[in-house]
Amino acid sequence: MPARKGKRTAGAPRRAAPRKAAVAVQPAARHRIQVTVNGRPYEAEVEARTLLVYFLRDMLGLTGTHVGCDTTSCGACTILLNGEPVKSCTMFAVQADGAEILTVEGLARDGELHPLQKAFWEEHGLQCGFCTPGMLMTAYAFLNENPRPSEEEIRVALSGNLCRCTGYMNIVKAVQRAAQEMAAR
Amino acid sequence: MATPEQPHVVLGHPVRRKEDIRFIQGRGRYLDDLVLPRMAYMALVRSPYAHARIRSIRTDAAKAIPGVLAVITGEDLEELGLAWMPTLAGDKQMVLAVGKVLFQYQEVAAVVAETRETAMDGVHAVEVDYEPLPVVVDPFKALEPDAPILREDREQKTNHIWHWEVGDREATEEALRRSDVVIREHIKFQRVHPAPLEPCGCIADFDRVTGRLTLYVTSQAPHAYRTLLALVAKLPEHMIRVISPDIGGGFGNKVAVYPGYVCAIVASIMLGRPVxxxxxxxxxLTSTSFARDYHMTVELGATRDGKVTALRVKTLADHGAFDASANPSRFPAGLFSICTGSYDFPVAFAEVDAAYTNKAPGGISYRCSFRVTEASYLIERAMDILADELGIDPAELRRRNFIPPEKFPYRSALGWTYDSGNYVAALDRALQLIGYEELRREQEERRRRGELMGIGISSYTEIVGAGPSHTFDIAGLKMFDSCELRVHPTGKILARFGTRHQGQGHETTYAQIVAHELGVSVEDVLVEEGDTDTAPYGLGTYASRSTPTAGAAAAMCARRIREKARKIAAHLLEAAEEDVVWEEGRFVVRGVPGKSVTFPQVAFAAYTNPPPGMEPGLEAVYYYDPPNLTFPFGTYVCVVDIDKGTGQVKVRRFVGVDDCGTVxxxxxxxxxxxxxxxxxFAIAFMQEIAYDENGNCLSSNFTEYLIPTAVETPRWELDRTVTPSPHHPLGAKGVGESANVGSPAAFVNAVVDALSHLGVRHIDMPITPWKIWRILREHGITE
Structure with missing residues (x-):
């Protein structure tokens, strides 16, 4: 998969007057971090070894980001870190200090599904749903960078995300459909 | 939603999935998403050796870590009588190792702690002193007289587990002897793994006050778990509740009960906390149910003009350290006897022997109805080898041996009664779609130019939907399935099932069936599965059995509801009951145009205005015992090009024509x-759970056990024929596994076809570039 640089897109949706959320502090926690997740700022103390994915899932309760392989292979844990897709199972929470994070929970805005979410639904781009959040986040970052991709480009872009159910055909179709809809807007 | 305007024609429509709305927003609730108050975490100590005696286990250092709550060993479980548990195959399996370990990554101790990370700290602090023993990884060597006996717990001092055979041994031998031609080949179906994207897990929550155990678990068969737990752990069954939340793929991996579940239950009972x-x-990948590891020898006899006279199969099955397959009780080798496939063979004989080795336990059915993949691969490979031997086109050889459409219901030489089929129609359609004749011409030209191109055909037949209670049970439980319908006064419906989907879309397809039968819209039906407290008893989702069993139960249950509804309708219409008929989604009075009531009107009356003397309400339960299995089929055709320089196989095209009956x-x-x-495709070209000679697992993560990405995966071209099952209430047969069962042979046949002019007759999977490259070099082929 070629390295993608591109512009840093605003990863997190902006919302008016965000509130600070309190997070339970672990007794063994040693590092204080500040992150913005889906437009909402958080401050928390984490152990140095706490993985970003478990920070999101266990401490913030954002369980849409999944753990499938523990080795950066499957991409189920993909989130956007300052607009770039990152596999959060092999990154420490402390490394995300100061970052803006977007997770699958932040894709829909004001009760309206993102065109990618709609397209995955329309094109039957998911079955068990476990890889879906990671697929959506990778596709989201990709379409920001390449709004009119070819089928081949989509396949290459998604090659860091594994799906065991769909055989990818409908996922590729969904990304194409979302690209068309976003272009038409 | 893309629901058709007339609700009664909802069957057969591509209704968008009801379950997707939560998955696309990250609102699925998978096992690891659940958090209970005071929940502790457990991690397991596993063996680094494939075979070793345990001299001692020291747990003090682990217990001294702040936050570690308990360390459980096999000895602790022995005191509770839980060190061993029964497998679904009638064998037993160690929960935590007692005395010795039998495979690498075997469960040795459980550490429970306040957090995930502390539990792992505890695992690293447990000291186990092992004395390595000789290792057996090859099932053939396991059966040699001087092989070390692995299972010292058994009375039988041998690594041989069981022998099973079916068919007429003598008549088959005689027929082979009289055949003009006999082909014989060793065909191995390698060890593979279902590897659903979500790993297995559980939360055991024993409530000390109520005495009730709730087990949240990634289970394809929650009711069977409950009953087995009651029997094994001696807990009263009504005090156990099994909840199977959203499941991130199963493929057979989430049928068995794993040692980790038992340890978590014990830990929860010990601590009085959820674990x-x-x-x-x-x-x-290294310890839960693998699949296949079947070492098959096939012989096909035939006349010169390509009529098969006999099939004989001898198989050695490697089950690893414990026979933990999940087959119906009477079928230790599953439904392997479907190995006569789509063909009308006069006589056949198959035998299977099973062996223990120092490998992970299992032998389950991965996306396959009980060893059907092995059988289908075997016969479809063998037909190609025979075609090659006879110099007959493989499509033509199949055509000459197909069971003809007029012979259904057809009784096979190995005893199955096939419900329906039209094999030649699926073959013809697939060949037409791919342009078979033209491809054969192209292949000839390319061969002249020294290029390698192959075409592979697989005309598979499956046997799914287990199964009729006279033949099928798992651990004694008959393999029916069930549906409960509760019609609310406003006509909305809650539908509950004994199955548990893992991505198959039951929340939509079952709703379509109920909507179709009751003339309501799909949105009006809410499907629930996976909670044993609320769902009717069922055997679960695997073996492509959901539509054949629970789908049938849905239709029958709805019809039971409709029967009562008709009586209520007669009351509302002031007509004689026998004059009221169900037409196009409403009750009408025969011969009286315009006089009708809808189903919701009847539902309201069931609660507000029932006929005098009638029991109020509108609910029903239906337990469906299928009269027979169903036999989906189809033809796959694959075209490959091989790069002579690298050995890389490129799937150029793949056409699939499936027939799963009513869609x-x-x-x-x-x-x-x-x-x-x-x-x-992955199994054919890239996957194997491999071991070295010391029993080290060489496929322990996704960098070693490869999952195809969007880049390698071919584009599939699909079509279908429709041959309904005569005994299913809707004519449906089941489809979840067909492609995994039927396709490996198509891929391998294509590759072998590309190399057949070199004398290559068979290549075992996975067909890696390295394997092909070596074959090409052996034949002096370079770029």
């Missing part, structure tokens, strides 16, 4: 086939 255990990917939701059916073909 969560979620395995890592490595634990999933309930074509979008979901296609999705199932896409997924199955992709898994078949």
């Amino acid at each position: 969560k255990w979620v395995e890592t990917r490595t634990e999933n 309930i939701n074509p979008m979901i059916v296609e999705g199932q086939i896409h997924g199955g073909l992709t898994e078949g």
Whole structure:
């Protein structure tokens, strides 16, 4: 998969007057971090070894980001870190200090599904749903960078995300459909 | 939603999935998403050796870590009588090792702690002193007289587990002797793993006050778990509740009960706290149910003009350290006797012997109805070898041996009664779609130019939907399935089932069936599965059995509701009951145009205005005992090009024509086939759970056990024929596994076909570039 640089897109949706959320502090926690997740700022103390994915899932309760392989292979844990897709199972929470994070929970805005979410639904781009959040986040970052991709480009872009159910055909179709809809807007 | 305007024609429409709305927003609730108050975490100590005696286990250092709550060993479990548990195959399996370990990554101790990370700290602090023993990884060597006996717990001092045979041994031998031609080949179906993207896990929550155990678990068969737990752990069954939340793929991996579940239950009872255990990917690949590892020798006899006279199969099955397959009780080798496939063979004989080795336990059915993949691969490979031997086109050889459409219901030489089929129609359609004749001409030209191109055909037949109670049970439980319908006064419906989907789309397809039968819209039906407190008893989702059993139960249950509704309708219409008929989604009075009531009107009356003397309410339960299995079929055709320089195989085209009988939701059916073909492709070209001679697992994560990405995965071209099952209430047959069962042979046949002019007759999977490269070099072929 070629390295993608591109512009840093605003990863997190902006919302008016965000509130600070309190997070339970672990007794063994040693590092204080500040992150913005889906437009909402958080401050928390984490152990140095706490993985970003478990920070999101266990401490913030954002369980849409999944753990499938523990080795950066499957991409189920993909989130956007300052607009770039990152596999959060092999990154420490402390490394995300100061970052803006977007997770699958932040894709829909004001009760309206993102065109990618709609397209995955329309094109039957998911079955068990476990890889879906990671697929959506990778596709989201990709379409920001390449709004009119070819089928081949989509396949290459998604090659860091594994799906065991769909055989990818409908996922590729969904990304194409979302690209068309976003272009038409 | 893309629901058709007339609700009564909802069957057969690509209704968008009801379950997707939560998955696309990250609102699925998978096992690891659940958090209970005061929940502790468990992690397992596993063996680094494939075979070793345990001299001692020291747990003090682990117990001294702040936050570690308990360390459990096999000895602790022995005191509770839980060190061993029965497998579904009638064998027993160690929960935690007692005395010795029998495979690498075997469970040795459980550490429970306040957090995930502390539990892992505890695992690293447990000291186990092992004395390595000689290792057996090859099942053939396991059966040699001087092989070390692995299972010292058994009375039988041998690594041989069981022998099973079916068919007429003598008549087959005689027929082979009289055949003009006999082909014989060793065909190995390598050890593979279902590897669902979500690993297995559970939360055991024993409530000391109520005495009730709630087990949240990644289970494809929650009711069977409850009953087995009651029997094994001696807990009263009504005090156990099994909840199977959203499941991130199963493929057979989530049928068996794993040692980690038992440890979590024990830990929860000990601590009086909920205990969560979620395995890592490595634990999933190295210790939970694998599939296949079948070492088959096939012989096909035939006349010169290509009429098969006999089939004989001898197989050695490697089950690893414990026979933990999940087959119906009477079928230790599953439904392997479907190995006569789509063909009308006069006589056949198959035998299977099973052996223990120092490898992970299992032998389950991965996306396959009990060893059907092995059988289908075997016969479809063998037919190609025979075609090559006879110099007959493989499509033509199949055509000459197909069971003809007029012979159904057809009794096979190995005893199955096939419900329906039209094999030649599926073959013809697939050949036409791919342009077979033209491809054969192209292949000839390319061969002249020294290029390698192959065409592979697989005309598979499956046997699914287990199964009729006279023959099928798992651990004594008959393999029916069930549906409960509760019609609310406003006509909305709650539908509950004994199955548990893992991505198959039950929430939509079952709703379509109920909507179709009762003339309501799909949105009006809410489908629930996976909670044993609320769902009717059922055997679960695997073996492509959901539509054949629970789908049938849905239709029958709805018809039971409709029967009562008709009586209420007669009351509302002031007509004689026998004059009221169900037409186009409403009750009408025969011969009186315009006089009708809808189903919701009747439902309201069931609660507000029931006929005098009638029991109020509108609910029903239906337990469906299928009269026979169903036999989906189809033809796959694959075209490959081989790079002579690298040995890389490129799947140029792949056409699939499937026949699963009546289609309930074509979008979901296609999705199932896409997924199955992709898994078949992976097995054919890249996957194997491999071991070195010391029993080290060489496929312990996704960098070693490869899952195809969007880049390698071919584009699938699909079509279908429709031959309904005569005994299913809707004519449906099941489709979840067809493509995984039927496709490996198509891929391998294509590759062998590309090399057949060199004298290559068979190549075992996975067909890696390295394997092909070596074959090409052996034949002096270079770029």
